[in-house]
Amino acid sequence: MLDSIRLPEQLRKQIEDYLEKHLPEEACGILGGRDGRVEVMLPVRNELQSPVRFRMNASEQIRAILWLESQGMDLIGIFHSHPSGPEFPSDTDLQEHAYPESAAIICSLTNAGWVMRAFSIQEGRAFEIELVFH
Numbered sequence: 001m002l003d004s005i006r007l008p009e010q011l012r013k014q015i016e017d018y019l020e021k022h023l024p025e026e027a028c029g030i031l032g033g034r035d036g037r038v039e040v041m042l043p044v045r046n047e048l049q050s051p052v053r054f055r056m057n058a059s060e061q062i063r064a065i066l067w068l069e070s071q072g073m074d075l076i077g078i079f080h081s082h083p084s085g086p087e088f089p090s091d092t093d094l095q096e097h098a099y100p101e102s103a104a105i106i107c108s109l110t111n112a113g114w115v116m117r118a119f120s121i122q123e124g125r126a127f128e129i130e131l132v133f134h
């Protein structure tokens with residue numbers, strides 16, 4: 001598991017725009033890259049179309065992961081929004097995170113705008129990972 005993830009500002013903006021577009025629903029997607037540096041964000045449809053839950057559409061998810069593999073990139077993280085908080089993984093997120101080797105990136109909407117935090121989820125427990133914007 002990575003101890004830090006680097007996310008270019010340009011990609012942060014791209015993620016925020018995508019999340020904004022789907023408000024008030026939660027939106028989700030996949031971050032791929034190399035050596036802990038995110039190079040692409042791949043949107044995946046939230047099957048549940050809910051403001052408090054998400055589940056990635058299975059075929060879009062598989063397609064995104066296969067594409068990353070074809071590019072020699074790692075699945076660095078799965079991001080999703082919390083339009084009304086909290087800033088950390090919910091109990092459901094802890095139970096449903098299916099990729100222990102990849103981070104869960106929680107993007108919560110606060111009065112000061114979007115806050116992104118990265119977590120490693122292992123056996124139902126979350127450990128924060130440093131997220132560096134550059």
Ligand SMILES: [Zn+2]
Nearest residue numbers: 082089090093
């Ligand atoms: Zn969540």
